[in-house]
Amino acid sequence: MASPLRPGTAALRVVVVGGGIAGLAAALRLLELARSHGASLDVRVIEAARRVGGKIQTERVGGFVIEQGPDSLVTSKPHGLQLVRHLGLEDDLVAPGPAAGRTFIVHRGRLRPMPQGFSLGVPQSVRALWAASLFSLGGKVRASLEPWLPPRRDGADESIAAFLRRRLGREVADRLAAPLLAGVASGDPESLSIQATFAQLVRLEREFGSLMRGMARRQRSSGTNGPDRDPASRTAPDGEGGRRPAAAHPSPFVTLRGGLGRLPVEVARRIVALGGRIVPATRVVAMEVVPAGAAGGRPAAYRVHAADGGRETVDGVVLAVPAWAAAALVEPFLPAVAERLAAIPYKSTAVVALAYPQERAGRLDGSGFIVPLDEQRFVTACTWVSSKWPGTAPPGMALLRAFVGRPGEDPLVLPDEELVGRVRADLAELAGVAGEPALVRVYRWPRAMPQYPVGHLERMAAVRAALQEHPRLVLAGAGYFGVGVPDCIRQGEAAAEALWQALQDRSRAPLAGR
Structure with a gap:
């Protein structure tokens, strides 16, 4: 059956709020669905930061490849690998080195x-x-x-x-x-x-x-x-609708040559090539419902307001932002949903990257170590990056990434000097790291890590039930059904599938509220 979203009709408009990997995956999937059905669809990704990718960011400096956030894709969750292959990046996939099989x-x-x-x-x-x-x-x-x-x-x-x-x-x-x-x-x-x-x-x-x-x-x-x-x-997918068959990989983890940050950049390129638009450095501060008319019923459209005073009326919205940010946007017309989303806790974390000559980097005979809470250390985990991922440091150098932010603590209240000093003290005692580092980077992530407390799935079931009256308003992202990169890609694509179906239903009725 021909899609009601067909050439010759006014293009329906969608805004994806949030340019992390979930929002980018949603936008790409929507554009591909429109193209495959010969439909006209205007998709815009609005991102508050100056660049897309969310926490997937890679810094390349002096021969070092430093991940500011996630460093790999879990291959047992297929959506990450599927997206990489769909983008034509499969030849750039790299597996961990031999040392990665040993952890402490x-x-x-x-x-x-x-x-x-x-x-x-x-x-x-x-x-x-x-x-x-x-x-x-x-x-x-x-x-x-x-x-x-x-x-x-x-x-x-x-x-x-x-x-x-x-x-x-x-x-x-x-x-x-x-x-x-x-x-x-x-x-x-x-x-x-x-x-x-x-x-x-x-x-x-x-x-x-x-x-x-x-x-x-x-x-x-x-x-x-x-x-x-x-x-x-392997975690079962939360939703169906993926466009590519599952794919296996012999390694449990993979990344991209040159850094995982290439993934969101390539997705953004593909979005633009398909006619979508990326709008960086623009914060969405409010949303309102455009009513269907005096008879009431489901909304006809949504009006999205930006911090710079701009506004746009659209037919569908993907909220791919943290739960607390989504709560603020839907609170005027979905107060019960907003209350539940705002109750999802987030914690702040920081990543401290340090580089040393190999002879002063201490133990490097594995991928790294984790630190249980009862050890009462400042560091929660450390990755020996150059051992885990060959090619991430120049010859003769070692790159380490330490993670801080224990439950109940906010490491971001500390200045960089104290963060680095406490990390170095732990690494010296635990792993024999000695002397001054040749390179130091501190990456701060305020309210970045969603926490799923007991009862989280019940909370999300209630949110989904309430959103049934708003089928063209969908959620995706780490705050809901999985925090990993493949989880976020899966959620973005599933959100796009649901929104696409709702847009087809919407296009059967005259557009209102423009």
């Missing part, structure tokens, strides 16, 4: 190797558990009981820490599993929702009655050998 965790002030045969902090077998030197005899005995513990059947949400302690016991949970998962989710394991962050573990308990038994069976059935490729680590 801090225990009693020392770096200890991560136990082998674990996936997401869960032992894949009793043998792997008992071979791990990180745990005491009592801790191993308690965790060994996990396959015989009855699964939880009431479907209630719980925190990451509570879930892991219930299944594996306090020692294994607190010493390895909870810090590892909290590091991935960048939050407090005592408050983060297990269902919203690691639903795959909840499914293992439900389907197999045991995490260990589920890990082992999934590993055998998939023929994989190792935690990084275990299919239990």
Whole structure:
């Protein structure tokens, strides 16, 4: 059937608020849908910053390739790889170096190797558990009981820490599993929702009655050998509508040669090539509903207001901004939705990049280490970048990235000098890093990391239900259904699919409110 969005009709207009990877993915998908249907669609991406990409930013200086935010794509979540291949960048994909398979965790002030045969902090077998030197005899005995513990059947949400302690016991949970998962989710394991962050573990308990038994069976059935490729680590998509088939990659993580920041830049180029527009350095400060008429019903359109006084009436809106920013925009006409979005907590973080001659960079025999909360360090994790990603530092030099921002702390209140000094003190004690760095960079991310507390999925279900009366207003981004880059791409594309369908429905009625 021919699309109602067809040549010869007035172009419908869409604004994507937010030029991070979720907003860019949404805009690209909308333009591609319009082209494939021979339709006319005006798509504009409005971004408050001077450049697109959100937290995906790469600095290249003096032979160093420094990621200011995320450094890779998780290949078990396909949408990131699919987008890279769709853009023709597949030949520029690079996998981690050999050292990346070795990671460490801090225990009693020392770096200890991560136990082998674990996936997401869960032992894949009793043998792997008992071979791990990180745990005491009592801790191993308690965790060994996990396959015989009855699964939880009431479907209630719980925190990451509570879930892991219930299944594996306090020692294994607190010493390895909870810090590892909290590091991935960048939050407090005592408050983060297990269902919203690691639903795959909840499914293992439900389907197999045991995490260990589920890990082992999934590993055998998939023929994989190792935690990084275990299919239990795959998160099911929140929505359908992807345009490309799933694609596998032999490495669990990949990045782009020259830095992951190339990805949003290339998406933006493609958007412009398809007739879309990117409007940087422009902040959307308000939205209002254009009513359908005296009879009421669903909105006819939306009017978007910019900080510079400009305004535009559009037929659809993708809000690809943090939840707190989306809350402020919808509050005048969706106060209940705004209240729920504003309640999603965010934390501030900072990334400190340091470069040293290799002989003064301390341990570099792996991809890095994480620091559990009970170690009471300033640093939460550190990546030995030049070991993990060859080619990111000049010959003879080492590049490190340290992360700061523990639950309840705001590292951004500290000046750069104190941030760097405290990071250097931790790296000296934990990894033997010595002397003055040859290069220092501090990247500050205020209110950047959404936290999914217990009950997050219920909150988002209520938001989705309320938005059914606004089918041409859709949300996408890290604050909702996954914080990783592939998660955000998936959400952006799913938002575009939903909005495209709603626009087709809209185009069957006369345009109003212009």
